[in-house]
Every structure is written in C-alpha cells, then in structure tokens.
Amino acid sequence: MLWLALRFPRLAVETLSLPPPAVALHRGRVAVADEAATVAGVRSGMRLAGALGLVPGLIGRERDLAGETDALHRLACAAGEFTPQVSIASPDELLLEIGGCLRLFGGLPPLLARIAASYAEQGFARQWGLAPTPLAAQWLARCAPVDGPPPALVDDAKLRAAVAPLPVGVLAVPERTAGRLTTLGVWRLADLMVLPRAGLAHRFGPELPGLLARALGEVPDLRPPFVFPEHFRDGLELPARVEDAARLLFAASRLLAALAGWLAVRCAGIQSCHLMLFHEGRPPSRVELGFASPTRDPERLQRVLRERLDRLELVAPVVSLGLEAPEPHALPGTNAVLFGHGGTTRLAPVVERLRARLGPEAVHGLTAVADHRPEQASRPVAEPAAARSSEAPSGPRPLWLLPEPRPLAEENGAPCHEGRLRLLTRAERIESGWWDGGEGLGDVQRDYFVALSPQGEWLWIFRDGQSWWLHGLFA
Amino acid sequence: MSLSASALLQSLQRSDLWSGARLATSSVSGVASGFPALDAVLPGGGWPCGELTEVFQARQGIGELTLLLPALAGLVAEDGWIAAVAPPWPLHAPAWQANGLPLERLLVIRAEGQETAWACEQLLASGALSGLLAWLPEIDTRQLRRLQLASESHPGPVYLFRPAAQAGMASPAPLRLTLDAAPDGLAVTLFKRRGPPLAAPLILKVKRPVRTVRRTARRMTPIALHPVPVS
Numbered sequence: 252m253l254w255l256a257l258r259f260p261r262l263a264v265e266t267l268s269l270p271p272p273a274v275a276l277h278r279g280r281v282a283v284a285d286e287a288a289t290v291a292g293v294r295s296g297m298r299l300a301g302a303l304g305l306v307p308g309l310i311g312r313e314r315d316l317a318g319e320t321d322a323l324h325r326l327a328c329a330a331g332e333f334t335p336q337v338s339i340a341s342p343d344e345l346l347l348e349i350g351g352c353l354r355l356f357g358g359l360p361p362l363l364a365r366i367a368a369s370y371a372e373q374g375f376a377r378q379w380g381l382a383p384t385p386l387a388a389q390w391l392a393r394c395a396p397v398d399g400p401p402p403a404l405v406d407d408a409k410l411r412a413a414v415a416p417l418p419v420g421v422l423a424v425p426e427r428t429a430g431r432l433t434t435l436g437v438w439r440l441a442d443l444m445v446l447p448r449a450g451l452a453h454r455f456g457p458e459l460p461g462l463l464a465r466a467l468g469e470v471p472d473l474r475p476p477f478v479f480p481e482h483f484r485d486g487l488e489l490p491a492r493v494e495d496a497a498r499l500l501f502a503a504s505r506l507l508a509a510l511a512g513w514l515a516v517r518c519a520g521i522q523s524c525h526l527m528l529f530h531e532g533r534p535p536s537r538v539e540l541g542f543a544s545p546t547r548d549p550e551r552l553q554r555v556l557r558e559r560l561d562r563l564e565l566v567a568p569v570v571s572l573g574l575e576a577p578e579p580h581a582l583p584g585t586n587a588v589l590f591g592h593g594g595t596t597r598l599a600p601v602v603e604r605l606r607a608r609l610g611p612e613a614v615h616g617l618t619a620v621a622d623h624r625p626e627q628a629s630r631p632v633a634e635p636a637a638a639r640s641s642e643a644p645s646g647p648r649p650l651w652l653l654p655e656p657r658p659l660a661e662e663n664g665a666p667c668h669e670g671r672l673r674l675l676t677r678a679e680r681i682e683s684g685w686w687d688g689g690e691g692l693g694d695v696q697r698d699y700f701v702a703l704s705p706q707g708e709w710l711w712i713f714r715d716g717q718s719w720w721l722h723g724l725f726a
Numbered sequence: 727m728s729l730s731a732s733a734l735l736q737s738l739q740r741s742d743l744w745s746g747a748r749l750a751t752s753s754v755s756g757v758a759s760g761f762p763a764l765d766a767v768l769p770g771g772g773w774p775c776g777e778l779t780e781v782f783q784a785r786q787g788i789g790e791l792t793l794l795l796p797a798l799a800g801l802v803a804e805d806g807w808i809a810a811v812a813p814p815w816p817l818h819a820p821a822w823q824a825n826g827l828p829l830e831r832l833l834v835i836r837a838e839g840q841e842t843a844w845a846c847e848q849l850l851a852s853g854a855l856s857g858l859l860a861w862l863p864e865i866d867t868r869q870l871r872r873l874q875l876a877s878e879s880h881p882g883p884v885y886l887f888r889p890a891a892q893a894g895m896a897s898p899a900p901l902r903l904t905l906d907a908a909p910d911g912l913a914v915t916l917f918k919r920r921g922p923p924l925a926a927p928l929i930l931k932v933k934r935p936v937r938t939v940r941r942t943a944r945r946m947t948p949i950a951l952h953p954v955p956v957s
Contacts, residue, residue: 356759724787
C-alpha cells in the first residue's frame with residue numbers, strides 16, 4: 252500500500268473564490284489566509300482589524316463550512332481520475348491509495364506531476380505526504396511546504412525515521428494533551444516514540460499510543476472509502492454575481508474536474524453534458540457541451556467548455572452554476588499502443604473545437620449512396636466511414652456538384668456558358684425517383700453530358716424536357 | 727571579424743541556403759505529385775510538406791483538384807486524413823471515391839469569412855491531418871503568416887486556393903502557382919519557389935473525364951449531338 256495524503260491548507264479561503272489578498276473569518280478572527288495575505292504577515296487567529304492594518308486592501312468573508320465540505324467532496328471526486336481508492340479525512344485532507352496505479356501512469360514522478368497539475372488548475376494550494384500508512388502520510392503532509400516538490404518515497408523500513416523529526420503538533424490531539432506533552436519536554440515524535448507505550452496510555456488515555464501504532468503500521472488503520480455518487484449532479488455557488496461569461500470558466504472548470512474523476516472511476520465517458528447557469532429571478536439558462544466521441548479526458552472537456560463560454564452572451568448575471576451529466580457511455584480504458592491509430596486520436600479534439608465554434612453540422616464526412624440521382628448520391632455524415640456501396644457510377648462524375656442546377660443560356664439549341672459549349676460525350680440518361688415525389692427530389696428525367704467551355708472549363712450539364720442546366724464541375 | 731573562405735564555402739553547402747540561380751534542395755522531401763515533369767521543378771522533388779502552397783486560378787473546373795488528387799490519394803493510402811475547408815461547392819462523394827480518395831479519410835469543414843482561416847489554423851496546428859485543402863477568397867497577409875507558422879506542425883502539404891486577382895499580394899508561402907486551362911492540358915505557372923522562377927508554364931496532362939478531346943477542326947456540331955428532348 253502506498254498512501255498519498257493531500258492537504259488543502261487554504262481550502263476555506265479558496266472555496267470562497269475571493270480576489271487576493273483575502274482571508275476566511277471565523278467569529279471575527281482570521282481562520283485561513285490566502286497566499287498574498289500570508290506573505291504580508293497575516294496569521295490565523297488575528298482579528299480582522301489587525302489584519303487590515305497589515306494589508307489595507309484585504310477582503311474578509313465569513314468561512315462557509317458547508318461549502319468547504321462540498322469542495323472537499325468535489326476534490327475527492329476529481330481524484331477518481333488517478334485512483335479509485337480515495338477517502339476523505341475531514342476537514343481538509345484527502346487520502347489516495349496510489350500503490351496500485353503507479354504502472355498505469357508510468358511511475359511515481361509522472362503520476363505526482365499529473366496530480367499536482369490537476370489541483371493547481373482547479374486553484375487549490377496543496378501539501379502532500381507519501382507513506383505506507385495513511386496516518387503517517389497525513390502527518391508528513393501537515394509539515395510539508397505548501398505547493399512543495401514531490402514527496403520522497405518512504406518505505407516500511409524508513410517509516411520510523413521519516414516521522415521521527417516531525418513536531419507533536421501533527422498529531423492533532425486536543426489542546427490539553429498537547430500542552431501536557433510540552434510540559435513533559437516532548438517536542439518531536441522521536442521523543443514520544445521512545446517513551447513506553449503503557450505509561451503513555453496510563454497518562455494520556457489509550458488514544459495517543461493508538462495513533463502511534465496506526466501510523467507505524469503496527470495495527471491496521473481502516474479508512475472509510477469515498478463513495479462516488481451514482482449520478483453526477485453538482486452545483487457551485489458563486490461568491491459574487493458574474494456578468495461576464497468568460498469569468499465563469501474558472502468555477503466551471505472545478506465542476507468539470509470532478510466530472511472527469513467521476514467518469515474515470517465508472518470507466519465511462521460522456522458525449523454531452525449540460526451546464527446550468529442560475530440567475531436571480533429568472534429561469535436558468537442551459538449550455539450544452541457536446542463531444543465528437545465519448546470522452547472523460549479533462550483537457551477535452553475544458554477545451555470545449557472554454558470555446559462555448561467564449562462565445563456565450565449572458566442574459567442576466569449568474570449567481571450559481573450546476574453541472575449535470577446524462578447516463579454515461581461505457582468507455583473502457585485503452586491499452587497502450589505501440590503505433591498510433593492513423594492520427595485519429597489527435598483528430599477528435601480538434602474536430603470538437605471546430606464543432607463547438609462553427610456548429611455541430613459544420614464538420615462532416617461524406618458517404619456515397621446507391622442512388623442514380625446525383626443530388627442523392629452524396630450525403631454528409633457526422634462520422635466519416637467507409638462507403639457501403641462501392642459500385643462505381645455508370646458515367647463520369649464531377650468533383651463539385653452544384654447544390655442547385657444552374658440554368659444555361661441556349662443558342663440555336665446548343666448550351667452556352669460564356670460561349671458555346673462543346674459536348675464531349677453521348678447522353679447519359681438518368682431517369683429515376685418516381686417513388687419519392689412527395690418529399691424528396693422526386694422524379695427526374697435528365698440527359699447528362701460532359702461539356703468543355705471555350706475557356707477550358709470542364710462542366711457536367713444536363714438537359715431536361717425544356718432547357719439546359721449546369722450541374723457540376725470537373726475540377 | 728573575418729570569415730575564412732573555406733568556412734564561407736562550407737556554410738554555402740547547407741541545405742537551407744540556396745543561391746538564386748539554383749533550385750533549393752530540401753531536407754524534407756516533398757510529396758510526389760504524380761507528374762514527373764512537375765516533381766523535377768519543385769524544390770524537394772514534390773509538393774512541400776509543412777509549408778503553404780498557394781494555388782491561384784481565375785476559373786474553377788479546369789482540373790485544379792485533379793492535379794492534386796494523385797498526391798492526396800498517396801497520403802490517404804498511408805492512413806492519413808484529408809480535410810477540405812470551406813469548399814466553394816458541395817463535394818460529390820462518388821466522384822472523390824472514384825478518383826482514389828476513400829471517404830473514410832475525408833473531412834469537410836464548412837466555414838465562412840474569418841472563421842475559415844481560424845479553422846485552418848486549428849487543423850494545421852493539431853498536426854492530425856496529412857493534407858489540407860482550403861478555399862480562402864478573402865485572406866490577408868497577416869493571416870497567411872499565421873497559417874504558415876501553424877503549418878510547421880503539420881506533416882503534409884497545405885493547398886490554399888485563392889482567386890487569381892490576389893496573386894500580386896505579398897505572401898509568406900514558399901510555393902505559389904497559377905493554374906490556367908491550356909488546349910491540351912493544364913498550364914501550371916510556378917511564379918514563386920525556392921529557386922529561379924520558371925521561365926515557361928508547364929503543360930501537364932491531367933486526368934480528364936473523357937479520354938480524348940476531338941480537335942476543333944473535326945468538331946461536330948452540337949446539333950448533331952442534341953438529345954431527343956424528354957417528353
């Protein structure tokens with residue numbers, strides 16, 4: 252087992268999404284300060300007035316405990332992208348069992364880099380620790396620098412030595428116990444570990460030696476796994492009314508990261524999902540996100556979202572967001588391949604971007620249909636696929652076909668297109684379609700010719716009962 | 727600082743330097759056009775890859791796509807994708823298929839105005855395509871430069887079709903050519919390439935829908951071919 256503990260030390264203030272410098276308050280005192288405020292010297296426990304004295308432009312907002320719990324659940328959901336075994340350690344820690352998925356991500360350093368990038372993108376500062384037991388990993392995370400380098404790999408043999416220098420503060424024991432430990436001269440875990448366990452239990456109760464035993468792997472430490480929800484539906488209150496669609500991106504990207512993690516755990520992908528924008532006193536607006544193929548790639552989700560939000564005009568200021576995913580499609584993970592699939596995997600993301608901006612019908616493939624009428628023989632399809640009818644047409648066919656035949660002038664019975672046309676073939680009679688006169692193209696009776704204009708244009712023309720028509724170009 | 731003569735000679739041997747009178751040799755060989763006479767006058771021995779090729783034509787339907795089809799069919803045969811951006815008319819699937827372009831590797835993108843150049847840029851930058859055909863009647867030099875930059879990550883040829891009236895505009899494309907109809911084929915004028923401009927247009931025999939063209943002298947009157955009108 253290899254546990255990665257992720258601690259989000261600024262969760263309280265990051266949940267509020269305030270512009271820096273900002274602090275989250277608890278009963279009028281600073282609970283958590285963001286990076287800018289911490290650098291300026293604001294510490295937790297300060298009064299707001301004192302903090303304002305240090306940082307004049309500071310924004311303080313009462314912390315939102317329910318919002319923090321929701322945010323931690325969302326972060327746990329997003330962690331599903333890396334491992335299915337996630338557990339929540341309230342109030343601000345997550346535990347990820349990553350021993351089983353190292354190979355999938357190509358080893359420990361690439362996996363840690365991906366985890367760091369994912370949380371940085373969602374805008375959460377993190378501390379992390381790595382240990383064979385969950386509790387030791389939590390202790391190491393609590394002492395790690397914020398947004399620090401990847402933690403060193405600690406195995407069973409080195410576990411004792413790794414936790415020994417940590418201060419007793421990491422134990423998170425009641426204040427009274429901590430005070431008595433200091434009175435005893437116990438500052439570091441090393442001091443605590445040399446004391447006889449029986450005596451510790453006698454003085455401080457059974458919890459303290461129990462903690463040590465769990466951290467050192469002497470007794471099992473069972474953690475309740477995070478249960479991924481059956482259906483994905485998540486919402487996010489915005490800190491302020493947002494009037495510019497582009498500014499929704501950051502908040503919405505947190506929801507999408509959670510969705511990507513949830514999909515990864517279910518081995519599923521989605522082809523569409525919708526983002527609800529809630530307004531004050533108006534019905535919510537709905538933004539559909541569509542994808543060319545079922546996906547759970549967070550980057551693809553983000554790209555389509557960005558493209559849609561860039562072009563969105565808000566009807567009213569937005570106060571909160573919701574993200575709902577319909578029943579997902581099964582999308583098993585792909586085996587690593589030695590050779591690419593002809594660039595198809597690289598093509599799908601760009602096709603999505605084009606469709607998001609130009610419209611879903613703007614990017615299409617073509618298929619040939621077994622129909623003699625030229626208008627019916629070529630049809631756009633959403634997914635390019637091999638044509639079902641490989642039957643070659645009976646005569647020459649032009650590369651361009653005009654959407655509507657264009658009437659040609661006539662001179663002594665001969666067709667003209669900036670000069671008299673020379674007909675180069677015998678007539679190819681196309682007479683078909685009497686059966687769908689009601690809705691389709693209907694019955695056609697035409698004689699087609701290849702014609703050459705005096706300017707050297709190769710044209711495909713036809714004559715119906717009355718007149719000559721231009722229908723295609725042999726480009 | 728003086729440069730010794732041998733160092734100068736050595737630097738002149740570089741493949742990315744060419745003297746004005748000599749055709750450049752490219753380190754990246756081009757895509758064979760299917761016309762040996764054309765390959766001989768193209769730097770790199772074929773259509774350039776990862777760079778823009780501008781095609782100017784006053785008229786459509788003179789065989790401009792037929793000229794490119796052998797090269798495109800070769801790219802598709804190697805499992806590559808071809809995209810047509812903003813084609814002036816709908817593509818007729820049976821004809822493309824009959825000309826050796828399997829439809830499962832062909833993508834059509836409908837775009838208008840400024841969106842066309844944007845779509846091209848996205849497709850080129852993705853590097854997922856083997857060949858790109860784009861019709862850009864109203865592109866400016868700045869956008870062309872962006873496309874030329876984006877095409878660096880594109881592994882195959884890029885053909886931009888533009889009206890002949892714009893041939894005088896400055897362009898970063900290293901290969902620019904004009905197509906005209908000629909009595910017995912297609913006249914290709916390479917007016918910009920890495921090397922000296924070509925003195926005379928090249929007349930290429932591109933594939934035509936009809937095998938032989940009867941000379942004007944033996945021309946039959948259209949009346950004789952006139953079909954019996956359908957009643």
